[in-house]
Amino acid sequence: MQWELTFMKWANQWWSLPVLDHTIPWLTYLGSHFAVVLFILLSLIITKQRKIFRRLLLLYGIQSAIVYSLKFLIQRERPFHFLQEMASKLSRGPGEILDPSFPSGHATYAFMMATLLAYWFPRYRVLFYIAAGFIAWTRIYLGLHYPTDIVVGALLGYGISRFFLLCSGIKGGK
Numbered sequence: 001m002q003w004e005l006t007f008m009k010w011a012n013q014w015w016s017l018p019v020l021d022h023t024i025p026w027l028t029y030l031g032s033h034f035a036v037v038l039f040i041l042l043s044l045i046i047t048k049q050r051k052i053f054r055r056l057l058l059l060y061g062i063q064s065a066i067v068y069s070l071k072f073l074i075q076r077e078r079p080f081h082f083l084q085e086m087a088s089k090l091s092r093g094p095g096e097i098l099d100p101s102f103p104s105g106h107a108t109y110a111f112m113m114a115t116l117l118a119y120w121f122p123r124y125r126v127l128f129y130i131a132a133g134f135i136a137w138t139r140i141y142l143g144l145h146y147p148t149d150i151v152v153g154a155l156l157g158y159g160i161s162r163f164f165l166l167c168s169g170i171k172g173g174k
Helices: 002-015 018-031 033-047 050-074 084-090 105-120 122-141 147-168
Strands: none
Touching: 002 122, 002 147, 018 033, 018 105, 018 122, 033 050, 033 105, 050 105, 050 147, 105 122, 105 147, 122 147
16 A cells, blocks of 8 residues: 555646646546446436446446445545645535545446447447546546555456357347
8 A cells, every 4th residue: 555655646746736636636536436327327318228327237237336435344444534735626626535545436437438438339449448447547646546556456356247149139239
């Protein structure tokens, strides 16, 4: 944990910009529960298939159960408790952070959505994973997660989603 705090202090010196301090607290919510629910509802509206809707809800439930089980089992404090210079960025965005840090739910959900979109639209998969990586990075930028929280969250989102797609019979793109 100490190397991560050192890295975050060092990185905060060169990547912190006023424009990012005002926009990132809002962009980070592209990996939130609200974004996932909206994604699932849009999938229902676009495909008009309740089967896909139910399976996406199941995937979201599985991801959430695993993420929150790990969070409350491990009980890792968030880095902004240790990094005063990053705590000020939190006041610019909505919401309050109450749950433990490890793993990052936002990274998990961002990579879950990116994996699904990459499966359905393989031509644009690089863009989807870049967007998911950006959403995950916003959590480090804000001092809400350590780098390992993000990596594990991303691996969970990708791995569970790939396994789920393999087992569920949801059709992919060409």
